[in-house]
């Protein structure tokens with residue numbers, strides 16, 4: 001897949017040095033039913049997931065308000081069904097809600113039909129509960145097939161956040177031609193799950209203090225801001241980062257990024273901005289029938 005070169009050198013608004021997408025995965029209980037032991041009666045684990053929408057999310061919203069930042073929340077349809085009030089509130093407060101599976105299907109789908117059915121179901125939940133049609137795709141397990149980009153594009157999506165190969169956005173291609181559909185790569189470095197998740201033994205052993213985790217993210221931020229024209233897409237989970245000590249350190253980090261050239265955007269806003277910056281796209285021929 002040679003669609004990531006040359007790297008985009010983005011001109012961010014107001015001459016800012018680096019684009020910052022604050023993105024939260026509201027996996028909630030699904031993280032434990034899909035990635036954990038799958039035992040829905042294991043109330044200790046399940047309620048760890050519930051902590052996200054029930055306790056962490058309201059605190060995160062308050063923190064984002066204090067910084068006057070709009071963020072992106074990737075919400076599985078099932079999570080929206082279980083916690084409709086707080087998920088609707090995300091949209092009401094002007095945050096973006098993106099696709100993140102129906103029940104956080106980690107392994108992807110067995111066929112295109114099955115994947116479309118999952119997307120239909122999840123999108124309907126988000127429409128019915130929060131009144132939004134998602135335009136951004138973050139796969140729960142980051143699984144993408146040959147047809148995925150074309151399928152997302154045809155479904156009206158304008159970006160995906162699944163790759164990990166470059167430090168900034170790029171336009172996907174169909175038959176070698178760029179299309180108005182972006183990739184916002186992420187990395188484990190910017191994922192609180194790799195510092196703070198207690199899902200399995202190795203992760204438990206690697207649990208870091210928030211200052212240690214943010215120190216590593218800050219080093220990357222400083223490096224990319226110095227290069228210029230780059231972007232970071234974060235992966236925070238309300239059930240992990242919504243604890244007060246961690247959130248306080250994250251809030252300080254946001255203050256630091258603001259003071260050092262960060263341009264904060266919702267992911268859909270960043271996609272629209274970059275599509276507009278690009279100018280006209282050449283006509284393309286689709287590769288797949290549907």
Ligand SMILES: [Zn+2]
Nearest residue numbers: 025027104140
């Ligand atoms: Zn997730």
